[in-house]
Amino acid sequence: DKTPTQSKSSQSKSSQSKLPQAKLPQAKLAQLRASQKTDINSRPLGVYASKAMDKHLKKMVRHEAAVLKDTNIEELHQMRIGLRRLRTTIQTFETVLELPEPIQDTALKPLAKCLGRVRDLDVLLETLRDRHRPHLPSKEQKILDRILVKLQKKRDRNFKRMVQFLKGSDYKAIKQTFRVWIKNPQSNPTANLKIGLSLPDLLLPVLSQTLLHPGWLATPDRSLETVQSKATKSKEMKSKATKSKGAKSPTKDSTVSASEIGQNEISLDVLNNWLDHDGIVLHDLRKQMKQLRYQADFFAPHYDATYAKTIQDFKTIQDLLGTLQDYWVLGQIFAKVQGKTWQESLPSLTAQIHRDRWTIWQQWEPLRQRYLTEDTRTELRQMMLSPTR
Template structure:
């Protein structure tokens, strides 16, 4: 008996394609609807009318919804525009865009500080005025290659102003230190000497204030500021200053940066022992060679002068870097903190040396030998300050710190 072959079932169609039976049913349905329509024309017309009304209502509803949506769009306030960026887009700004507004702002600050000084001659106002003038002078020296300053004597006149205003700073420091020493345990002759020194310094300060007042009120000083404003306003005509700021700033920082790290003050050594413990004035033995006399010796005087010049070199570099701090992605003041700390300690050392020199010029030889307590206090102060700055000097001379700081400063990112 032959086996029967199974009958293959027809392949199923995709869901989107109707089958034949389905098409037949749909055709019958259409024919039925057509027949009904032909059988009852009135009913068909009624259905058509109802359909049109329904479509009309739907259209009106859509229009109403559309009008409501448009009304909501009108009543809804637009989102506020984001404020313009406050940081400087240094990749597109020229050096003139960065420099000119900053310098003109400094001139406005000078006028404000001068008005405050003329009102009360407060120490803080004098400090702000002195620092602002010195910063302006340093920045103009740095920008000299790119600024077309028409007045050759402009920088020289600026130096005269800073010298006059800076003269009172040493007097204030001497007064402060002398008053501090008077509060220490000193002999009666030493106390009388310091009282005399304080009176002399007070009179000297009054003379400095009169000199500063005369300079600030002089017509020549007003002309200097007018020339400065005019020069800075017209100083951006040269093609070089129209170049991108990030391309020129490394070149402007290079001269004083190199001078700082090649300065001989980094390797100065003083013949001073380690800092001693707090002094017991009753146990001090008379000394033949006073500290006051020692610091004025030619060899030590030259060493202190070199250290003081190193301090000024650090200050110049700090002023220049701070002037361009907006060009860097992180706070520049944090990166140069070790330099700032060393500058401060060198300043303290210099103040002590100035005080000792001032005393040496006013003490007789017998007094220099007899003032044992005063010599001991100054000796301890000098030694302690010298020891403290060694830590900051070592930090700044660290090769890793110097390399990272140099790479960062000479690649401004904006």
């Protein structure tokens, strides 16, 4: 039992805990936030870079053990993100830092490739199994199942190579060199510049490279001759398929519902043919956009809400172009394991892919056109010139 003294003491503490907490005045809060922002902006470039490298190295290594266990594909995804952000830091500050050869960006490419090969197949297998297979007729499911077995074996081979790399001397040297460098960072005199002063100089070069990329101008050939030729070919193939089977069935060019006719159907055929053969330039734009997005995200604490919204725009573009690239890779892999005529044996799957591409293109096209306007480009440049102080 509590003594009277203990009881009074506990009641006193209880009553104190129920008292409303004093709130800082709005002016004081604003002043506090401003001082914190000033503190961030006043950090030297070298300190900013070394802290970021330490953070992203730890994230990458943190997922390593789980990746080797291979029980959750998300672990590899997270490890890869850590590596991407680590490489972004190196690319961003390459003119400031003096890095030994084992941790320069070019030396990290083999690691990025071995992680990427496994991750790409994980995404492909998951997409085919979960998104496409349930909606295929049984005949195509059986064909797809055989392909999935081959893809899984390919994934397992790549995983073994990845494990060998992660347990090898090169990877150990990368981690050890990073740790030694982070404890005693080496840089040139530019590292003493304040981050707040240097933000536009760090961001504008990668923005310029992105805006000047030819992928913004890459579109399917819409010339009348090409459209008419493909429209005629498409109708002939569909007519033959209907006559031979006695009913409507998907062919490799049937990419829209029966109610969709006319220019939409023609444009869709042209689009998919172009993406199959000439759309690879969009993959390169995606890589450039990914670099811009990661670098912009890196400096988000120094900018306002409009900047954060723009980063989300960058991510949307990266995701749309990434999905188009995934389908291109799928086509290349299917051609190897099933033959170049794989679309003929999997007409329903082909139709699904074509519809998905069409939907993605309808989202991409307005963004593409907006990023070609003078207003948008001027706004982007001006935004990066104006970090919050």
